[in-house]
Amino acid sequence: MRGWLRLTVVMAMGLWACVVPVDAPESALAESAAEVSEGPDLARRNVHWTEGPESVWIGRWYLYGTSQKGGPDLVEYRGHDTEPGAHVPCLVVPHEDERSAFAVAMRVLHERPVRVIRIEQAGERNIRLGHSLFDPNRITTAKGARASAERLNRGRVEERDVQAAQALGRSLLRHLDSCQRPIIALHNNTARPSRGDGRNFSVRTYAEGGAEAASAAQMEGNPRIFEDEDPDDFVLITRPELEPLVPGWTNLVVQAAEPVPDGSLSAVLAEDSYLNIEAQHGHHGWQYGVVTWVLDGMQGELRTPAP
Numbered sequence: 048m049r050g051w052l053r054l055t056v057v058m059a060m061g062l063w064a065c066v067v068p069v070d071a072p073e074s075a076l077a078e079s080a081a082e083v084s085e086g087p088d089l090a091r092r093n094v095h096w097t098e099g100p101e102s103v104w105i106g107r108w109y110l111y112g113t114s115q116k117g118g119p120d121l122v123e124y125r126g127h128d129t130e131p132g133a134h135v136p137c138l139v140v141p142h143e144d145e146r147s148a149f150a151v152a153m154r155v156l157h158e159r160p161v162r163v164i165r166i167e168q169a170g171e172r173n174i175r176l177g178h179s180l181f182d183p184n185r186i187t188t189a190k191g192a193r194a195s196a197e198r199l200n201r202g203r204v205e206e207r208d209v210q211a212a213q214a215l216g217r218s219l220l221r222h223l224d225s226c227q228r229p230i231i232a233l234h235n236n237t238a239r240p241s242r243g244d245g246r247n248f249s250v251r252t253y254a255e256g257g258a259e260a261a262s263a264a265q266m267e268g269n270p271r272i273f274e275d276e277d278p279d280d281f282v283l284i285t286r287p288e289l290e291p292l293v294p295g296w297t298n299l300v301v302q303a304a305e306p307v308p309d310g311s312l313s314a315v316l317a318e319d320s321y322l323n324i325e326a327q328h329g330h331h332g333w334q335y336g337v338v339t340w341v342l343d344g345m346q347g348e349l350r351t352p353a354p
């Protein structure tokens with residue numbers, strides 16, 4: 048626990064200071080948000096992280112940058128011994144304000160060959176493209192991006208901004224292509240309703256009568272809810288076959304084969320292999336425990352029998 052605290056302090060003081068925001072190239076500072084630059088060499092910064100018995104060099108690469116000054120950008124963190132597009136587990140953190148999820152991802156990156164992929168724009172949850180705000184976890188389809196923007200912008204949405212958001216979403220999906228399956232997303236939620244739309248998001252949201260009930264598979268015992276577990280801490284999987292990867296003591300949702308098509312990663316990857324680890328803000332230990340358990344299982348080291 049003390050190590051974790053120290054790590055957190057190091058991250059707060061060291062990492063955030065080291066990760067200097069990289070400005071887009073001059074030529075790319077065009078007015079249109081739809082104009083984009085792409086490629087791992089667009090810009091890069093190295094993050095030298097000295098926590099632990101050995102120093103680890105971790106790079107921060109742009110995968111995709113909108114031409115708009117200040118982002119949003121699709122960014123990847125990976126060790127210098129991990130090749131671009133490597134077939135390793137990928138940890139996706141779509142919401143930049145979910146800092147404890149990102150801290151967990153960076154701790155895992157310090158210990159294992161993974162790629163950490165995040166959408167970044169000034170630390171904010173929602174990204175701004177042109178004149179429109181978007182939820183970065185609703186941009187993989189034009190319909191999802193438009194609906195998200197209409198909700199966040201009181202109905203006023205520019206189609207050009209929707210296209211820019213969808214281009215960012217497409218780039219995210221393209222970069223996830225080479226990842227080992229399942230793709231792992233890390234999110235945080237809160238104990239109080241404050242998820243942008245006032246919902247109190249938890250595993251119960253997927254139970255009968257909940258806002259996401261239509262996206263849960265119609266199966267006996269789904270979602271799996273333990274009364275003595277925090278409902279904010281749960282795992283979502285897109286296929287029942289992924290269940291052996293998940294610890295038997297966690298709240299679990301098996302997503303429907305055809306979930307509500309809202310432009311989120313879980314919906315667009317419904318037929319792929321995807322696993323989302325949701326934890327309440329600050330529940331580092333729980334989220335770290337689950338993600339390392341899943342990664343062990345992906346290496347063939349299953350620690351739990353299928354219930």
Ligand SMILES: [Zn+2]
Nearest residue numbers: 142145234235
């Ligand atoms: Zn999130």
